[in-house]
Amino acid sequence: MLRRLRIENLVLIREAELDFGPGVNAVTGETGAGKTILAQAIGLLLGASGDAGYIGPGAGEAYVEAELDLPDGILDDEELATVAELRPAGEEGLVAARRVFADGRTRAYAWGRAVAREDLARLVERLIAMSGQFEQRRLARSSTQLDLLDAFAGEEQLRRRADLSLPVRRLASRSSASLPRAPTASSRQPRRRSGRSGNAFATCRSSRRPSRRRPRPWRRRTRTSPAQRSSPRKRTMRWHR
16 A cells, blocks of 8 residues: 655655555645646656656756555565565565656665666556556557466466566576677767878868769851851851860
């Protein structure tokens, strides 16, 4: 269950803290009161991408924090082993947080310690379920279809999946690390042009492409002899370039 939600400098909310009680909690208000911002805050904890547009006016960063109850044995899953290692001793609940910086970067936290956004979202998705107008689009995702198929297969299939998920993730990380990296803009060497000494960018004349002159079109020229000048009608027509 979501026990508390804290928001700082998120869009139009400068600072807000909500405490939720057991049972049904309703958040109401007129248009523009900030109900959608609360949904966006929970969406950040569920792994939604953030950008500089989430930061409120005059602020340098936005911060969202939530306290949730942890059911017994939820952290025993191998997929959540990275987050389970960060859990302090004697802590019963989960303190999840996301921070959005002015340059668009984000950072996720579990119990105040930095954690990968995907790992935190994988845990929060098991604790919070959001439904919206277009929630049925999740059925088109291949990951959701595999989850439904494995759950329909039974406990044995879920156990096999849990046993193989960690080796598959390690293999995927090794294969991605062994792939050659594409050259970045900073690593590319600028192409130097040959030229005179003291000017590396001066273009040498010998390196220029030879210009192709277009052939002169055929044109008609009349030539008259001194004897023909008296009679302009008799002229010799010659074709030349």
